[in-house]
Amino acid sequence: MKLFNLQTYAADKETLVEQPGDPVRRSAQDEQPGAAQPILKTPPGASMGSRRWMQRSMFSLLRGAALINGLALIIILGFLVFHGWRAINWTFLTQAPADSMTKGGIFPCIVGTFLLSFGAMLAAFPWGVASAIYLHEYARPGLILRVVRLGISNLAGIPSVVFGLFGLAFFVTWCNLGVSVLSGILTLGVLILPVIIGTAEEALRSVPATYREASLALGATKWQTIYRVVLPAAFPGMLTGSILGISRAAGETAAIMFTAAVFFTRHLPSSVFDPVMALPYHVYVLATAGTQIEVTRPLQYGTALVLIALVFGMNLIAIVYRARLQARS
Amino acid sequence: MIKSRHKRERFIQFFFLFTALISILVLSMILLFLFMEGIPIFAKVSLTDFVFGREWYPTASPADFGILPLLVASLAVTILSAMISIPLGVMTAIYLAEIASMRVRKIAKPVIELLAALPSVVIGFFGMVVVAPFLQDHLDIATGLNLFNAALMLAFMSVPTICSISEDAIYNVPIELKEASLALGATRWETVFRVILPASLSGISTAVILGMSRAIGETMVVLMVAGGAAMIPTSIFKPVRPMPASIAAEMAEAPFRSEHYHALFAIGMALFIFTLLFNLVADYIAHKHTQVGAATL
Numbered sequence: 001m002k003l004f005n006l007q008t009y010a011a012d013k014e015t016l017v018e019q020p021g022d023p024v025r026r027s028a029q030d031e032q033p034g035a036a037q038p039i040l041k042t043p044p045g046a047s048m049g050s051r052r053w054m055q056r057s058m059f060s061l062l063r064g065a066a067l068i069n070g071l072a073l074i075i076i077l078g079f080l081v082f083h084g085w086r087a088i089n090w091t092f093l094t095q096a097p098a099d100s101m102t103k104g105g106i107f108p109c110i111v112g113t114f115l116l117s118f119g120a121m122l123a124a125f126p127w128g129v130a131s132a133i134y135l136h137e138y139a140r141p142g143l144i145l146r147v148v149r150l151g152i153s154n155l156a157g158i159p160s161v162v163f164g165l166f167g168l169a170f171f172v173t174w175c176n177l178g179v180s181v182l183s184g185i186l187t188l189g190v191l192i193l194p195v196i197i198g199t200a201e202e203a204l205r206s207v208p209a210t211y212r213e214a215s216l217a218l219g220a221t222k223w224q225t226i227y228r229v230v231l232p233a234a235f236p237g238m239l240t241g242s243i244l245g246i247s248r249a250a251g252e253t254a255a256i257m258f259t260a261a262v263f264f265t266r267h268l269p270s271s272v273f274d275p276v277m278a279l280p281y282h283v284y285v286l287a288t289a290g291t292q293i294e295v296t297r298p299l300q301y302g303t304a305l306v307l308i309a310l311v312f313g314m315n316l317i318a319i320v321y322r323a324r325l326q327a328r329s
Numbered sequence: 330m331i332k333s334r335h336k337r338e339r340f341i342q343f344f345f346l347f348t349a350l351i352s353i354l355v356l357s358m359i360l361l362f363l364f365m366e367g368i369p370i371f372a373k374v375s376l377t378d379f380v381f382g383r384e385w386y387p388t389a390s391p392a393d394f395g396i397l398p399l400l401v402a403s404l405a406v407t408i409l410s411a412m413i414s415i416p417l418g419v420m421t422a423i424y425l426a427e428i429a430s431m432r433v434r435k436i437a438k439p440v441i442e443l444l445a446a447l448p449s450v451v452i453g454f455f456g457m458v459v460v461a462p463f464l465q466d467h468l469d470i471a472t473g474l475n476l477f478n479a480a481l482m483l484a485f486m487s488v489p490t491i492c493s494i495s496e497d498a499i500y501n502v503p504i505e506l507k508e509a510s511l512a513l514g515a516t517r518w519e520t521v522f523r524v525i526l527p528a529s530l531s532g533i534s535t536a537v538i539l540g541m542s543r544a545i546g547e548t549m550v551v552l553m554v555a556g557g558a559a560m561i562p563t564s565i566f567k568p569v570r571p572m573p574a575s576i577a578a579e580m581a582e583a584p585f586r587s588e589h590y591h592a593l594f595a596i597g598m599a600l601f602i603f604t605l606l607f608n609l610v611a612d613y614i615a616h617k618h619t620q621v622g623a624a625t626l
Contacts, residue, residue, distance in 0.1 A: 051516050051518075051519070052516065054516075054518060055516045055517055055518035055519070058518045058522075059428055059517075059518065061420065062420045062421075062423050062424040062428060063424055063428065065416070065417050065420035065421050065424065066420070066421040066424040066425065066429070066437065068417060069417065069421055069441070069444065069488060069492070070437075070440065072485055073440065073443070073444055073447075076447070076451075076452070076455050079455065079459055080451070080455070127348055127351055130344075130345055130348035130349070131345075131348050131349045131351065131352065133345055134345035134346055134348060134349035135349060137345075138342050138345055138346070139346075139349070144346075147353065148349050148350065148352065148353060150609075150612055151352040151353040151356050152352045153608060153611075153612055154356060154605060154608045154609070155352050155355060155356050157539065157542050157543075157546075157604050157605075157607065157608040158356075158359065158546070158601065158604055158605075159545075159546025159547065159548060159573060159600055159601075159604055160546070160548060161546070161548040161573045161576050161577055161597070161600070162359065162363070162546070162597050162600055162601050162604075163359075164576075164577075164580075165362075165363060165366075165576065165580075165593075165594060165597040166358070166359045166362055166363065168580070169362040169363070169365065169366045169594070170358065170362050174362070190355050193351075193352060193355070194352070197352070221334055221337075221338050222338055222342075223337070223338055223341045244446075247446055248446070250448075251446070251447075251448025251449070251450070251451075252448070253448070253449065253450045253548070253549045254449075254548035254549055254552075254573070254577055257577060257580070257581075258580050258581070280448055280450040280451075280549075281450075283450050283451070283454055284450050284453070284454075284549065284552075284553065287454055287457060287458070287553065288457075288553060297458070300454065300458070304450075304451050304454050307448055307450075307451060308447070308448070308451055311446055311447075311448055312443060312446065315442065315443055315446045316439075316443075319439045319442065
């Protein structure tokens with residue numbers, strides 16, 4: 001009896017040595033019996049050196065991809081600055097186009113773009129902030145929140161030309177506002193609403209929960225807390241959002257083509273019911289439908305450069321301002 | 330006193346709920362007005378003739394309203410641009426999230442934001458005055474304003490979208506997964522390729538879909554750069570006329586409430602439906618496979 005037991009014990013021991021009990025190891029051996037398997041499968045014959053080489057070459061590929069993006073930006077900006085800076089002078093910035101837009105400046109376009117983009121921000125800001133307050137402060141997870149969020153993300157995804165069509169059918173025609181600054185402001189306002197909501201919500205999120213708790217603990221109602229504590233703390237963050245909204249609206253072309261912008265007007269708008277000229281539309285018009293496309297090339301480069309300077313300037317302000325806010329908190 | 334305060338709070342909450350619903354309201358109004366102005370065209374041409382008709386001659390008499398060439402152009406331009414922008418965007422995202430030093434990241438992230446803010450009309454202008462002549466001279470083709478040029482410029486527009494959303498997804502992969510893989514002896518590249526990429530795949534897919542949705546709806550670039558010929562392209566160096574370009578170019582000439590005007594709104598409907606689908610799919614993927622913590626993998 002005893003002997004038998006010992007023998008089985010020894011046999012067990014042998015099998016243990018031959019086949020380790022680790023199920024992972026065993027399945028690895030099933031695939032390629034006999035070969036010593038590293039835990040991570042590498043191609044047959046892959047030594048540490050070749051794995052390192054693989055890593056080095058893949059990483060330089062990735063680095064190259066990032067470099068291509070940076071280079072593309074530099075090339076575009078370089079071309080515009082190189083060709084555009086000579087066109088920009090005081091007359092260019094302060095005069096109206098002359099000689100059927102082959103000479104003169106772009107002052108009316110600058111004014112138009114400012115009116116449209118600031119107007120759009122003013123129109124969208126209160127609604128955007130209020131939506132964000134609901135989403136972040138009031139809403140509980142559930143169907144309504146899901147639907148509202150889906151609506152906002154879909155609104156953000158609609159092409160600008162479709163916003164233009166909507167503006168034409170609704171503001172210009174149905175509301176009878178005509179092709180005017182007001183139609184353009186409202187169309188652009190709808191277009192930048194998701195941008196404003198997104199950044200306002202982020203600003204609310206950055207307000208520490210302890211602020212709210214402290215205020216509620218002092219007996220303030222929810223609205224009092226939001227109005228007196230949360231909003232003042234979140235306001236600077238919301239401001240960066242509104243700057244981004246303005247810059248988005250300023251660069252938009254397709255949405256104002258049918259709603260606000262015209263080829264050429266002799267006068268600056270005297271009311272919100274007048275049409276305007278705008279920088280992005282002016283670039284498009286000069287480059288494709290001007291009377292002498294080749295002759296006005298410097299004007300085109302100049303206008304594009306002014307537009308970019310405007311948009312990038314505002315974005316940089318927003319980025320720097322946000323970085324400061326983050327550093328402070 | 331307490332009761333009136335409570336009432337006021339309820340009222341305020343309802344007010345904010347209403348303002349939050351305004352996005353839905355606007356979305357449904359866009360849908361309503363697009364369809365109101367677009368549907369009348371189907372009294373003249375049937376839906377199948379409209380979608381599969383190969384002739385787009387809206388100003389001829391009798392006019393032809395077949396948007397197949399525009400549809401094919403839009404899809405071709407989007408797919409070709411995706412073939413450029415997806416690898417470029419995702420690879421840049423991996424570089425920024427996993428390889429770049431903190432200092433490089435600090436500079437690169439705002440640069441990508443600036444790229445995204447570049448007005449489309451400027452990119453279109455660049456494609457027109459710089460890239461088109463270059464292509465024409467170096468590739469010996471009839472016109473530099475063609476499908477390939479448009480796709481290139483569109484790719485440049487969708488890279489920032491793809492890059493910044495995928496970068497977020499990759500950066501948010503729980504550090505435990507990465508550490509576990511490195512501890513098992515995998516190299517950094519093996520960790521990126523076999524652990525981090527699979528874990529962030531849903532975020533990357535969302536990014537790709539949103540990037541493509543941006544490309545298909547982008548107007549100014551294709552209007553200025555694609556060449557404008559309403560024909561089904563036979564090579565990538567042929568001029569094309571994608572849907573948004575058609576709307577933007579022809580709306581000014583189309584008489585108010587004419588058949589042409591309604592047809593352009595119907596193209597807008599098609600565009601709206603395309604981007605809506607793209608966005609719904611992106612939203613579905615983003616919600617279905619959200620990675621919460623390390624445990625759900």
